[in-house]
Amino acid sequence: MAKMTGESESDNSEAVASSTTILKCLEKKGIHQRGIIGKGTFSSVRCAWHNQMQKNVALKIIDTSSNSDFIVRFLPRERNIIQQLNHANIIKNFEIVDEQPFVCFVQEYAMHGDLLQKIKKNDRINEDEGRFYFRQLIEALMIETRLCKATAIFAGLVALLIYAYEYTYYLKSINIAHRDIKCENVLLDSCDNVKLGDFGFARFMKPDEMSHTFCGSRAYVAPELLRSFPYNGFLADIWSAGILLYVMVTGFMPYDDRNISKMLEKQLQHRITFPRRRSLTIDVKELIYAMVHPEPLRRRPYDEVITSSWLANTKYEFRSEPFP
Numbered sequence: 001m002a003k004m005t006g007e008s009e010s011d012n013s014e015a016v017a018s019s020t021t022i023l024k025c026l027e028k029k030g031i032h033q034r035g036i037i038g039k040g041t042f043s044s045v046r047c048a049w050h051n052q053m054q055k056n057v058a059l060k061i062i063d064t065s066s067n068s069d070f071i072v073r074f075l076p077r078e079r080n081i082i083q084q085l086n087h088a089n090i091i092k093n094f095e096i097v098d099e100q101p102f103v104c105f106v107q108e109y110a111m112h113g114d115l116l117q118k119i120k121k122n123d124r125i126n127e128d129e130g131r132f133y134f135r136q137l138i139e140a141l142m143i144e145t146r147l148c149k150a151t152a153i154f155a156g157l158v159a160l161l162i163y164a165y166e167y168t169y170y171l172k173s174i175n176i177a178h179r180d181i182k183c184e185n186v187l188l189d190s191c192d193n194v195k196l197g198d199f200g201f202a203r204f205m206k207p208d209e210m211s212h213t214f215c216g217s218r219a220y221v222a223p224e225l226l227r228s229f230p231y232n233g234f235l236a237d238i239w240s241a242g243i244l245l246y247v248m249v250t251g252f253m254p255y256d257d258r259n260i261s262k263m264l265e266k267q268l269q270h271r272i273t274f275p276r277r278r279s280l281t282i283d284v285k286e287l288i289y290a291m292v293h294p295e296p297l298r299r300r301p302y303d304e305v306i307t308s309s310w311l312a313n314t315k316y317e318f319r320s321e322p323f324p
Contacts, residue, residue: 001250001252001253001254001275005105019044019102021099022060022102022103025097025099026059027141028073030050030051030052030212031049031051031059031106032048032049033046033047033148034046034049042064042068043060043061043062043063044060044061044064045060045061046246047059050106051094056109057107057109058091058106058107058108058109059106059107059285060104060107061104061230062103063102064103064299068220070200074200075103075215077101077203078199078200078202079096080198081198081202081203082105082107083096085199087140088193088318089137089140089193089194090140090196091107091187091195091196092108093107093170094106101122103165109196110188110192110195110197112187112188113190115183115184115187115188115194115248116131116183118188118252119183119248123251124250125248125249125313126168126249127284128280130249131311131314133194135315135316136316137186137241137244138195138302138305138311141178141196141237141264141302142240158202175204175232176203176204177185177202177211177233177236178316179199179201179211179237179242179309180200180202180216180217180222181196181216181220181249182217182219182240182243182244183248184198185197191320191321192319193318193319195223201215201216203233205233205234207234209232210231210232211230211232212231216240218257219243219253219255219257220239220240222236222240222263223239223268223294224236224309225265225275226239226263226267231296232296235296235297238299238302239292240293241305242287242292243285243292243301245287246292249272249278249284250278252270252287254273254292255267267292270289270292270293272289275302283310286310287309287310291305
């Protein structure tokens, strides 16, 4: 086990180039900056007031002047993906504003911050509350696989055709692997509903397609990424979601990523320990253990996660009343 940090492979505190020009452009559109939420290597995230929508929004302002791999490869993917996603538990993108050398994603504002902040504030999240959050997160992730399974069924079935027709929109977003699932990217709205965000490493993938690019944070990525092996993005996401669940209910990281070789050794041996000071149910331990299996094909798929003994009696719920 290890202490939690808010660091990731893709984030640092380096100053982002001045974005005065695009802020003036946004002002003309009735979008008024209120403050900085955070900064990364190529972007800053700010809170703003949107006159037309009469509510706060988040501005992800990206400096595109660099010819880095992120700007050239990942930004076009993110831009394409966020415009196609439409799910209650995924941060909604309202519009994209271009003002070279900057691009701005005007997005849904998560008033209650991120899951890591909540865990640090409360030391951990109890299992009852954790079920609510994790059930919502899995619901968001299941759009990756739900119709992938359906399309594998005999295409002549009338019921399948009706199902596919009713959910045509998701046929476009169904093959998206997030590739950066971690507590910092699970945001919470004013009602404390989960809002999965930051699709900077996401990409469209066929169910059996393999990736070769390292994405995400070392503490959350699956062992096949640490070994530089080709990996299935969807199965790697399951591992990351399992790590997130561990962090949520214990308040600790399951592995110490300061020593990659030792961490990898434990992962490949399927060893995971739980802090004695935390009173955890056998059900949540078994679920975590099943999701962080070193063999990708043996990881617990999402449809079996929601029917697991830990989540089986937790119905999907989306709160509509503000949460204190």
